[in-house]
Amino acid sequence: xxxxxxxxxxxxxxxxxxxxxxxxxxxxxxxxxxxxxxxxxxxxxxxxxxxxxxxxxxxxxxxxxxxxxxxxxxxxxxxxxxxxxxxxxxxxxxxxxxxxxxxxxxxxxxxxxxxxxxxxxxxxxxxxxxxxxxxxxxxxxxxxxxxxxxxxxxxxxxxxxxxxxxxxxxxx
Numbered sequence: 001x002x003x004x005x006x007x008x009x010x011x012x013x014x015x016x017x018x019x020x021x022x023x024x025x026x027x028x029x030x031x032x033x034x035x036x037x038x039x040x041x042x043x044x045x046x047x048x049x050x051x052x053x054x055x056x057x058x059x060x061x062x063x064x065x066x067x068x069x070x071x072x073x074x075x076x077x078x079x080x081x082x083x084x085x086x087x088x089x090x091x092x093x094x095x096x097x098x099x100x101x102x103x104x105x106x107x108x109x110x111x112x113x114x115x116x117x118x119x120x121x122x123x124x125x126x127x128x129x130x131x132x133x134x135x136x137x138x139x140x141x142x143x144x145x146x147x148x149x150x151x152x153x154x155x156x157x158x159x160x161x162x163x164x165x166x167x168x169x170x171x172x
Contacts, residue, residue, distance in 0.1 A: 040055065047086065069096065092114075130150065
């Protein structure tokens with residue numbers, strides 16, 4: 001009888017162990033402590049075939065699920081060929097996940113329904129980002145680098161923004 005009880009307990013233990021899922025061992029990506037906070041640096045924007053620069057500050061906010069949000073401030077660029085300035089309003093790209101293949105945080109966000117206020121000359125309105133708009137956030141030896149390539153509405157050209165941080169203020 002003891003042997004039968006012992007075998008029954010072994011069978012229960014064996015079934016219990018095989019019911020465990022590998023999902024329990026999955027780890028969320030670890031956010032580098034450099035990422036969260038405010039990052040100030042030079043943003044080079046290629047628009048109308050010209051490289052234009054401005055100094056700005058991005059904010060990176062970590063989410064509990066291991067993704068991050070990037071807050072882009074409003075910024076203006078002087079566009080000599082257009083004899084005026086281009087202003088892009090503040091916007092936030094949410095839930096940017098870590099991509100192991102790219103070794104960076106990456107999101108194709110054009111389908112998120114995100115809009116931005118755009119002003120240039122007589123144009124002063126909100127635009128949707130096109131579907132192929134993406135963001136790549138890397139932790140380089142020099143600091144944070146943010147590559148954001150996007151199109152607004154039905155505009156025929158894309159805008160490439162490459163930001164390189166010079167200073168970081170940690171915190172949320």
